[in-house]
Amino acid sequence: MTDLPIAAAEEAATRTDTGRRTAPFVPMPPAAARAATLAGAVITVASTFMSWTYTTDFPGDLTVSGYPGGLQVLTLISALLTGVIALGAFQVRGLSWLNPSRSNNSVLLLALATLGTTWYTVIDITAKLGGLANLDPGAFVAFVGALVLFTGALALPIDRHPEEAPDAEHYELGWAERFPVAVRSYVWLREARLHHSELRVSDARKLNPWLQRLAIVVVYALGLKILTYGLATDYSDIFIGYLIVVAVGFWGLGAGGLLQQFQQLTRRNKRFSATVGVIAAVAYPFAQNNEHWANLGVSVLIVGTVALGLNIVVGLTGLLDLGYVAFLGVGAYTAALISGSQFSIWSGVQFPFWAAALTGMAAACVFGVLIGAPTLRLRGDYLAIVTLGFGEIFRIVVRNLDGVSGPKITNGPNGIAQIPDLSVFGYNLGANHSVGSFTLGRFANYYLLMLVITVIVVLVFTRASDSRIGRSWIAIREDETAATAMGINGFRVKLVAFALGASLAGLAGTVFAHVTNSVVPDPYVFSGPVPPNSAFLLAAVVLGGMGTVSGPILGAALLYVIPEKLDFLSKYELFAFGIALILIMRFRPEGIIPNRRRQLEFHEDEAQAPGNRPMGDDTVPAATAGA
């Protein structure tokens, strides 16, 4: 693979680019467009204080005039945010810091979020309750207000991709190129793409250092608030509205440059923001003082930690491990066998937690070396299939070791039940503990323990990736032949990555066994209905962003929470994972949180092209012929 030096690619990517145009989607005088945007925002905000429907049958009480409820709250927040950001974009004195990139794209995207959640609510009321008759005037006002807002935003000057050359040819359409309609709509779509990722943003690092820290604390607090609000929604209708606002809203804030500024701040104050992040995570079981949410939290932490371990193998070293969950299983079974459970063949043996964790890690590490040693000498593709096989074989072997079809070790399909709760330094994690006015239940205790383990894994990940070995991993990932020529022992370095990833999964597995009280073979499959399966973990890493710390954790949290909240979706969860993997690889291979180096690697062609295109929200151009 020809590799462009990073510095040159970076320079090419940040070069001021002339290939952008600023044009509205809807022709309207600029003043009228601004007025329409603001008026739309005001109307929408006002509508949320009116009644939207007659009956309380619809989730969240929308019948009350005077204060908003349920989905109206989301509409209110979204419309308020849109209005304020719009004022910032219009350079109103004192508010322009809200829109550092001075682009109207953020207004358009936030207006889209408002439109989405408002119209979703109105249409959902109509569909659920059966007819327009169920709508109160408030709903019509909201409907029209959001429409006015969105139309106004469409009429603002929007930063977009340049027009296609009139003689441009679109080979990627294939046979559809013969139809002028297809070509015209394709060109229209290409020209409609927003283009804001290279806009200059004023440097937030010039702020007073204390203001910077304050900003970080405020953002983390808001983040925790947004998260807990989402988790506490009790109807899937409200959660869908929430998802629309959060997803499109963050996109809009990114277009405005606020996220970029926040990233600058966290980079400058790395240690401080990490501390605040951990404090926010510790605060979670206190903010949501409820066992159900603590259970959700501990599950998310477990899958997130395992995904982060997988990220060392997949994201940093570029080895595709498709049986990663088997290492989690090795850790879990090891911990169960030495937990003192009466169903274990060594029921008398009870290791203290630290010893059990180390044993689980060691066992997983041994399996990692056994699997890795023969395959890592070969091309990467073999590893993928061998790990896939290993994942399957692990489950079969564990099922067979029941004393009937094989030696009795694991109790076969029944698994090892009644694993006792952990006790760390005399603190029994199974019992309730009172801390101040809060009660920490079983899952909250495990949440805090798991948080410690997550922090350890994050430290291992960042320390390793910044060290000599981490740089070798990245070198191997980008070009193994060149890396070997530079004196890196490819096999040894890959084996270390693979074994380290396996041990971290084993570590998470030891806690997993205790949290679930029992281990059974069925969750350790390649793809299955319950989250810790290899396909889920891979999807989490790929969706979140390969090679980053926060990416896999965010990805795992999203993939875990969304199907949990939208129960009608859970049937199609795996199907959606599959489609998502294909689409992400096609359109945004760097994931939600891109790793800078990785992004350059994936978008190499564009960085080299003369009229270079942006790195952010763009698609990989269809490759031309040739293998």
Next chain:
Amino acid sequence: MHTLPQQLANGLFLGSMYGLIAIGYTMVYGIVQLINFAHGEIYMTGAFGALAVYTNLPSGMSIWLALPLMLLGGVLVSVLIAVGAERLAYRPLRNAPRLAPLITAIGLSLALQQAVFNWYPDAKSGKPFPQLPGGPFHLGSIDIQSGDIFLLAAAIVCMVALAAFVRTSRTGRAMQATAQDPDTAQLMGVDTNRIIIIAFAIGGLFAAVAGLASGLKYGQIQYNMGFQAGLKAFTAAVLGGIGNIYGAMLGGLVLGIAEACASAYIANIPGMQQLGGGGWANVWAFVLLIVVLLVRPQGLLGERVADRA
């Protein structure tokens, strides 16, 4: 039942099925160096395509008349999916980093499996598959089912036809050229995109034949049958030397026979009484894969493990 000739025959039938599926892996790998993880799912959709044709035929129809139509239906579904996957999912990623198409393949495999699971009528558990009448036939001490005869015959016909196609036809030679060096082949006027599509299509065709044959052999098809079969077939392709179409068939046969013998005879080895039987057959197949990768990673008929970085 547990005589050696019977086990060899069982292995032969199983192995011809693995070989048929392995052809798809090995041809695609030989030309674009991509492990098409979704190939097992293409085999599965072939079986479901054949079943869909059968259920829509008039009920009194003879199975011998229905068989060609089922084959046609299965082949149509499999080839369309294989070619569509190449065109829409793999081709845009041909110049992307290595990991990208592999992840796409995994995603495709999941999506196909779940699509059948969710939307094929009553596919949540096994679907009964029509059976060929007659049999079991006795050949000396060996029992042979009629489904097995179809499988063996189909495998032989397919292999001979493929060998002739690759060796003698113009397209076949273009395929060999593309496998050796795609850039040079393109300079010599070979339309490599067309060759790649043909490789995917042939893989899909053979997978559909295998899917139909497996339905006839086992009397049941499942939405997740492609996962293990794909894993085994890939093992067979590696065993025979990936990229080599004769190797794929040979690897399939070796793997099938090894598996049949392992489940029958491992238990006779002192100290391993509990490790025999059908439950452990997959484990031994996997151990065989690891051993082959350790001892002869280029496979039985492979010449070299080319690393075209």
